[in-house]
Amino acid sequence: EDQVTQSPEALRLQEGESSSLNCSYTVSGLRGLFWYRQDPGKGPEFLFTLYSAGEEKEKERLKATLTKKESFLHITAPKPEDSATYLCAVQAAPGNTGKLIFGQGTTLQVKP
């Protein structure tokens, strides 16, 4: 069964304290792995898509990496405005239905 597990469930950091969020996945075949940011009461905001092991993408203080079993979202020198829930999702192959399998999310709190 295709499955996505995120850890930790919650993470508290001081401003400037870098850390990483983990997304482990088990799928028969990976079509793509997606990272989203969700603020309370809002829809998820697209961050990155990764397609193959070894791929990396960066956006401001965020960097996403991918291996054959997991993805990491590295946050460098976070600021309070980075506080949000970060969701990981995979799109499994075969087929191209577009269905995403979501993890439970990691809620990040960055304190000034």
Added chain:
Amino acid sequence: GAVVSQHPSWVICKSGTSVKIECRSLDFQATTMFWYRQFPKQSLMLMATSNEGSKATYEQGVEKDKFLINHASLTLSTLTVTSAHPEDSSFYICSARDLGLHNEQFFGPGTRLTVL
């Protein structure tokens, strides 16, 4: 680019009434849209996949007669919650897939439904 809108952003209705939620892709064509439900402090639960011009595909356990989905054009999908009850109160979010952007999926801002 890649903006998805939802309307309304929130709605309060009486038990037994029906509520329609619209999802629009504003700057791209979406042959496929998805409807999710999210409970407090939980992740997104896929309800159904909506393909333009064809019937929606519902996930196991989702009542298709209660949650009517119509995808009449490449930029609009609607979700109608029929005969709503308090247990239908939730945060409903749609997403749209942009095939031109490597299959990436973009989400709307969500609709908060409260059934009294």
